[in-house]
Amino acid sequence: MTKIAIYPGSFDPVTYGHLDIVKRALKIFDRVIVAVAHNAEKEPLFDVPERVELLRRSLKGLKRVEVDDFEGLIVKYVKRKKTNVVIRGLRMISDFEYEFQMALTNRKLSSSVETIFMMPSESYSYLSSKLIKEAAFLGANLKAFVPPFVEKAVKFALQRSKT
Amino acid sequence: MTKIAIYPGSFDPVTYGHLDIVKRALKIFDRVIVAVAHNAEKEPLFDVPERVELLRRSLKGLKRVEVDDFEGLIVKYVKRKKTNVVIRGLRMISDFEYEFQMALTNRKLSSSVETIFMMPSESYSYLSSKLIKEAAFLGANLKAFVPPFVEKAVKFALQRSKT
Amino acid sequence: MTKIAIYPGSFDPVTYGHLDIVKRALKIFDRVIVAVAHNAEKEPLFDVPERVELLRRSLKGLKRVEVDDFEGLIVKYVKRKKTNVVIRGLRMISDFEYEFQMALTNRKLSSSVETIFMMPSESYSYLSSKLIKEAAFLGANLKAFVPPFVEKAVKFALQRSKT
Amino acid sequence: MTKIAIYPGSFDPVTYGHLDIVKRALKIFDRVIVAVAHNAEKEPLFDVPERVELLRRSLKGLKRVEVDDFEGLIVKYVKRKKTNVVIRGLRMISDFEYEFQMALTNRKLSSSVETIFMMPSESYSYLSSKLIKEAAFLGANLKAFVPPFVEKAVKFALQRSKT
Amino acid sequence: MTKIAIYPGSFDPVTYGHLDIVKRALKIFDRVIVAVAHNAEKEPLFDVPERVELLRRSLKGLKRVEVDDFEGLIVKYVKRKKTNVVIRGLRMISDFEYEFQMALTNRKLSSSVETIFMMPSESYSYLSSKLIKEAAFLGANLKAFVPPFVEKAVKFALQRSKT
Amino acid sequence: MTKIAIYPGSFDPVTYGHLDIVKRALKIFDRVIVAVAHNAEKEPLFDVPERVELLRRSLKGLKRVEVDDFEGLIVKYVKRKKTNVVIRGLRMISDFEYEFQMALTNRKLSSSVETIFMMPSESYSYLSSKLIKEAAFLGANLKAFVPPFVEKAVKFALQRSKT
Numbered sequence: 008m009t010k011i012a013i014y015p016g017s018f019d020p021v022t023y024g025h026l027d028i029v030k031r032a033l034k035i036f037d038r039v040i041v042a043v044a045h046n047a048e049k050e051p052l053f054d055v056p057e058r059v060e061l062l063r064r065s066l067k068g069l070k071r072v073e074v075d076d077f078e079g080l081i082v083k084y085v086k087r088k089k090t091n092v093v094i095r096g097l098r099m100i101s102d103f104e105y106e107f108q109m110a111l112t113n114r115k116l117s118s119s120v121e122t123i124f125m126m127p128s129e130s131y132s133y134l135s136s137k138l139i140k141e142a143a144f145l146g147a148n149l150k151a152f153v154p155p156f157v158e159k160a161v162k163f164a165l166q167r168s169k170t
Numbered sequence: 171m172t173k174i175a176i177y178p179g180s181f182d183p184v185t186y187g188h189l190d191i192v193k194r195a196l197k198i199f200d201r202v203i204v205a206v207a208h209n210a211e212k213e214p215l216f217d218v219p220e221r222v223e224l225l226r227r228s229l230k231g232l233k234r235v236e237v238d239d240f241e242g243l244i245v246k247y248v249k250r251k252k253t254n255v256v257i258r259g260l261r262m263i264s265d266f267e268y269e270f271q272m273a274l275t276n277r278k279l280s281s282s283v284e285t286i287f288m289m290p291s292e293s294y295s296y297l298s299s300k301l302i303k304e305a306a307f308l309g310a311n312l313k314a315f316v317p318p319f320v321e322k323a324v325k326f327a328l329q330r331s332k333t
Numbered sequence: 334m335t336k337i338a339i340y341p342g343s344f345d346p347v348t349y350g351h352l353d354i355v356k357r358a359l360k361i362f363d364r365v366i367v368a369v370a371h372n373a374e375k376e377p378l379f380d381v382p383e384r385v386e387l388l389r390r391s392l393k394g395l396k397r398v399e400v401d402d403f404e405g406l407i408v409k410y411v412k413r414k415k416t417n418v419v420i421r422g423l424r425m426i427s428d429f430e431y432e433f434q435m436a437l438t439n440r441k442l443s444s445s446v447e448t449i450f451m452m453p454s455e456s457y458s459y460l461s462s463k464l465i466k467e468a469a470f471l472g473a474n475l476k477a478f479v480p481p482f483v484e485k486a487v488k489f490a491l492q493r494s495k496t
Numbered sequence: 497m498t499k500i501a502i503y504p505g506s507f508d509p510v511t512y513g514h515l516d517i518v519k520r521a522l523k524i525f526d527r528v529i530v531a532v533a534h535n536a537e538k539e540p541l542f543d544v545p546e547r548v549e550l551l552r553r554s555l556k557g558l559k560r561v562e563v564d565d566f567e568g569l570i571v572k573y574v575k576r577k578k579t580n581v582v583i584r585g586l587r588m589i590s591d592f593e594y595e596f597q598m599a600l601t602n603r604k605l606s607s608s609v610e611t612i613f614m615m616p617s618e619s620y621s622y623l624s625s626k627l628i629k630e631a632a633f634l635g636a637n638l639k640a641f642v643p644p645f646v647e648k649a650v651k652f653a654l655q656r657s658k659t
Numbered sequence: 660m661t662k663i664a665i666y667p668g669s670f671d672p673v674t675y676g677h678l679d680i681v682k683r684a685l686k687i688f689d690r691v692i693v694a695v696a697h698n699a700e701k702e703p704l705f706d707v708p709e710r711v712e713l714l715r716r717s718l719k720g721l722k723r724v725e726v727d728d729f730e731g732l733i734v735k736y737v738k739r740k741k742t743n744v745v746i747r748g749l750r751m752i753s754d755f756e757y758e759f760q761m762a763l764t765n766r767k768l769s770s771s772v773e774t775i776f777m778m779p780s781e782s783y784s785y786l787s788s789k790l791i792k793e794a795a796f797l798g799a800n801l802k803a804f805v806p807p808f809v810e811k812a813v814k815f816a817l818q819r820s821k822t
Numbered sequence: 823m824t825k826i827a828i829y830p831g832s833f834d835p836v837t838y839g840h841l842d843i844v845k846r847a848l849k850i851f852d853r854v855i856v857a858v859a860h861n862a863e864k865e866p867l868f869d870v871p872e873r874v875e876l877l878r879r880s881l882k883g884l885k886r887v888e889v890d891d892f893e894g895l896i897v898k899y900v901k902r903k904k905t906n907v908v909i910r911g912l913r914m915i916s917d918f919e920y921e922f923q924m925a926l927t928n929r930k931l932s933s934s935v936e937t938i939f940m941m942p943s944e945s946y947s948y949l950s951s952k953l954i955k956e957a958a959f960l961g962a963n964l965k966a967f968v969p970p971f972v973e974k975a976v977k978f979a980l981q982r983s984k985t
Contacts, residue, residue, distance in 0.1 A: 035417070035449070079309050080305070080310055083309075097429075097433075097450065103423075103429050107296065107423075108296045109301070112305060121451065122451075124449065124450040125449055126436055126437070129947055129948060132947070133763040138761070138764055142764060146731050148768065173499060197608070197610055254523060255524050260596075260613065266586075270615060271785045271790055273615055275785065278803040279794070279803075282523070284520050284524060284614065285614075285615070286613065288610065288611075288613075289611070292459060296455060405960050405961050406961060406962055409961075434948045434953055435953070438953055438957060441966040442966075464597055464601055471568050471569045472568050473569055473605050477605075618781050622926040622927065624923065627923055635898075640931075662825060686936055687936055743850070744850050749939065759912075773849055773850055776912065776938065776941075777938055778925055778926070781926055
């Protein structure tokens with residue numbers, strides 16, 4: 008039976024840390040769906056179609072991966088996709104706690120869905136989309152953190168948001 | 171001598187975790203005052219009278235409990251109530267740190283007031299008002315987290331805030 | 334293709350928390366091998382064959398599960414079993430850190446092996462074999478923590494170790 | 497009704513941090529029983545009667561405090577004393593986790609007993625009996641950490657344990 | 660060779676905790692530059708010139724200290740100042756994680772810059788500019804947290820921000 | 823004035839993580855003394871002269887570094903060396919807490935000595951001498967963790983300790 012794992016997130020924008028998790032997940036699962044959440048409350052740098060597009064370009068050439076977006080509860084999306092596995096990357100303690108809260112809440116909402124946690128390479132253990140955006144805002148070179156076309160898109164989007 | 175404990179918080183809205191702490195506190199103290207803070211900075215879902223009302227309905231039937239609200243420093247409120255005990259629930263690490271900072275700050279502001287920490291049931295160790303509001307916003311069923319009339323009020327308030 | 338996951342540990346003795354993780358793993362993987370480590374340094378309450386036996390009885394009736402034991406590095410055992418997935422339960426922060434260190438060390442030793450982390454039910458989030466042994470030593474009833482025949486075995490082994 | 501709180505621990509030896517917690521507890525409870533645990537597994541510096549004696553001297557002059565020792569489960573001792581409150585000092589994160597595990601385990605063993613956590617003064621937030629013994633072993637002056645007669649006793653006991 | 664350390668931050672406003680770190684840094688380095696960051700995203704209570712002014716008054720009389728402000732990346736500022744040491748105070752766990760993320764990000768941006776961490780006195784281990792502003796907003800006396808003229812400035816600024 | 827920093831530890835054995843910290847410290851200080859502690863309580867794999875020797879070989883070619891050993895309190899050793907700076911590497915949370923406790927205890931013992939914390943490269947953020955010894959005991963290849971001659975020495979010492 009084909010085993011599908013859902014990797015949900017904001018991906019605003021995708022980083023090398025996210026890509027590392029996707030590659031690790033592909034070693035275990037037959038297919039991985041990277042699912043961009045419509046998250047009404049935050050002020051994203053990129054809108055959902057842009058984030059999906061950046062993910063697609065970043066994952067180009069990787070077979071068995073699909074990029075999608077979803078609205079509403081992740082547990083409902085997981086069921087629509089006829090699977091029961093959610094993947095989350097765990098980097099640091101704060102992650103750990105928030106992720107556990109989310110996973111336990113999801114479990115109450117649907118007992119069939121399981122969240123599993125994977126560790127990115129230690130080279131990316133400190134990376135976060137938020138820090139990257141802050142660094143870019145201050146004029147940093149992002150080449151150690153994101154693919155070149157993502158860096159370009161971030162700088163363009165920061166210009167756009169200023170005007 | 172009657173021993174009174176103050177249980178302050180935002181309670182936006184009250185959850186089963188809060189109710190669990192109140193019941194545990196009643197095993198130790200003669201009276202518990204649940205005190206809703208007027209907190210000018212946040213964007214609450216419910217205003218203070220609504221939060222007080224939801225707490226009152228949730229605690230109906232429990233003797234020796236009172237629901238109140240307060241403005242300003244908790245240490246001053248505690249003294250006005252002629253007691254010296256503040257109760258806080260401790261769920262997770264992030265709680266732990268913030269709560270300790272608050273408790274130490276309060277101690278500097280009034281050395282007579284003591285903060286004690288109590289643990290909710292492990293069934294509620296992951297619950298937070300914030301997560302519940304997020305889940306409700308995404309269409310989740312809240313019956314595992316809050317009393318039925320609180321769920322109804324949350325859904326109504328989310329509608330209200332959209333319009 | 335049959336997907337096999339290895340769940341290694343000391344299991345001295347198995348607890349309801351371990352059993353919960355096995356059941357969750359079976360929702361994701363085709364087969365789960367629970368693998369008792371020969372760990373030369375600790376002073377176990379049970380020897381390896383006893384721990385294997387208690388696990389077997391606890392998991393009786395669960396199809397697709399196998400109990401085994403191994404010596405040496407877990408990454409080598411995983412390869413001998415022709416798989417690449419190690420499961421670890423994550424309960425608390427201290428777990429988190431030690432587990433991450435282990436997982437990163439294992440990754441350096443074999444880049445093909447991935448460790449994934451799963452959360453037990455919050456009812457078992459505080460359980461540890463060590464605490465259970467301490468409680469048993471002090472005369473506690475273990476029925477909330479382990480199956481009845483494990484409780485009996487623990488009490489017998491504690492008697493044995495005293496003489 | 498007289499409200500009694502039990503403050504259990506190893507107290508090997510008592511530190512200024514422990515004494516600080518006792519004084520804070522006396523602001524809330526009518527009586528505090530400091531209870532030295534017979535803990536078979538550790539290698540204590542002082543035996544139980546010595547630890548009781550050092551506590552008694554340290555707490556001399558404080559009314560409403562009693563020093564005692566107990567064997568077996570703390571929850572059973574608490575019931576024998578006809579109360580339901582256990583006090584634990586919380587200093588740091590590692591404390592936090594271990595204490596929570598203990599408290600949750602005790603709760604399973606007796607649902608009537610509640611553990612409450614109190615914070616020592618930030619001046620003592622880093623103190624531990626273990627660190628003090630290590631420092632004394634290396635020749636440190638302990639006057640910032642323990643009462644003078646405890647320092648004397650520690651140095652004497654370290655001499656004794658060398659021979 | 661003169662060894663210069665940069666101590667960057669928001670300092671909105673300076674607290675006794677910050678001053679403690681500066682004094683400790685002066686025991687190690689020949690000169691310390693306290694550098695107020697222009698941080699576009701936050702809503703500060705004080706603008707940068709005000710924060711610089713409060714720092715200057717607080718540090719009056721201390722030789723070998725300079726107060727400055729900077730825009731853009733800290734690593735670039737550090738190089739402009741012809742040094743390679745950044746100092747950060749570490750108070751609590753949440754600090755620890757955020758600081759480590761920042762330090763690792765800065766290291767990727769410039770491998771020559773080293774961040775070192777120093778601990779404030781345990782008396783200030785809980786202090787944060789944010790908590791102090793919250794307490795002031797609720798009417799607290801700040802004398803345990805900041806110099807008198809900073810307290811005055813905070814109260815004035817809070818009045819100003821209300822109107 | 824020559825600025826000397828002391829980097830104390832067990833170094834049982836030295837790892838690439840320790841060497842990374844030494845190199846970073848040399849960017850800030852004029853001289854670094856790596857100081858092996860005589861630590862009576864632990865069961866080391868190597869005795870102090872062996873650990874000193876392995877450090878010396880590992881640091882060969884690095885100018886401005888000295889390897890030494892010391893007995894008793896680190897604060898006294900620091901003073902004998904006529905300096906006031908202790909360096910400690912910070913890897914993970916458990917480190918963080920233990921290190922802070924140590925640093926605060928040392929501060930009480932000598933207010934002139936300052937401990938500063940430095941971060942190893944994220945590539946070594948998970949490394950510990952203890953984990954390395956465990957891995958070696960189980961037959962692991964240590965080339966990612968320690969220099970080749972340290973690996974050889976570890977394997978030899980493990981053989982030795984078995985007989």
